[in-house]
Amino acid sequence: MLTRSQYRCSFKLIDKNVPIDGIIDRCKENFEKLIKQGKICNASFYRYENMGFLYLEETSDTSVDADQVMSDLKPYLKPWPEENGDRYFVRMINVYYHHIPESDLDEWEKERTTSVKQRIGRVAFVYPDKLPSYVRHHSAIVSEGLLKGDKYAYISMHENLLFSYYEEPRSNVNIRGIDKESVAIQDWMAADPESHFDRVKAKGSNFLVIPCLFSVDRVDM
Numbered sequence: 001m002l003t004r005s006q007y008r009c010s011f012k013l014i015d016k017n018v019p020i021d022g023i024i025d026r027c028k029e030n031f032e033k034l035i036k037q038g039k040i041c042n043a044s045f046y047r048y049e050n051m052g053f054l055y056l057e058e059t060s061d062t063s064v065d066a067d068q069v070m071s072d073l074k075p076y077l078k079p080w081p082e083e084n085g086d087r088y089f090v091r092m093i094n095v096y097y098h099h100i101p102e103s104d105l106d107e108w109e110k111e112r113t114t115s116v117k118q119r120i121g122r123v124a125f126v127y128p129d130k131l132p133s134y135v136r137h138h139s140a141i142v143s144e145g146l147l148k149g150d151k152y153a154y155i156s157m158h159e160n161l162l163f164s165y166y167e168e169p170r171s172n173v174n175i176r177g178i179d180k181e182s183v184a185i186q187d188w189m190a191a192d193p194e195s196h197f198d199r200v201k202a203k204g205s206n207f208l209v210i211p212c213l214f215s216v217d218r219v220d221m
Contacts, residue, residue: 002041002059002101002108006156006163007066007089009052010078023072028214030069035218039064041105044165044215046121048208052077053121054089055154055165059105092156092163096138098149099173105218111151111171112219119215122207124162125198131160134196137188145175146182164207 024045031043041057058064066089067074079086102108111117126134135157141147150170156163194206202208 007054048210096155125201130196
């Protein structure tokens, strides 16, 4: 069974003399070891200003502890207070996807082996008073399962911030696997999607593409 998750972290101010590249390389190497052990399928880490975003595809019944795998980065991160104590990587709440992963990893990764994929991360800022509307409509789209989009797309939220992972070229599918008009997307369009996004914070975009610090997948190995 493959499970997907996304995490957010917060960077402290980093001095230019800090060897951040070497630290990121070690974190990537830790995930490569987990891939070889059959525990991880994909790990991709992105950064926007003082925020970091981690996308994971896990293949083991035992969840990976992002804090532990990324422990070399902890001195440069701010802790997040949670119910059971502080964490550095806080799990985001998933709100949107187009496909339920197959249990067969070769089938799940088929499109990744038939074309060269670019693994992309984006952020969006939703106005706080519009967040319930965004979540309600996107939950309805997922529940209906008719809207086609990238097989690997996955959007999660933390506070009023959204992180989106997807791959290009896109492999468009939908959850139900049938070609039928989506009523849920019509309802979302009627709700005026543009009014939900703070494009000032996202530098003129609804979803802003952000730099990738590392990405490693089972197919790379």
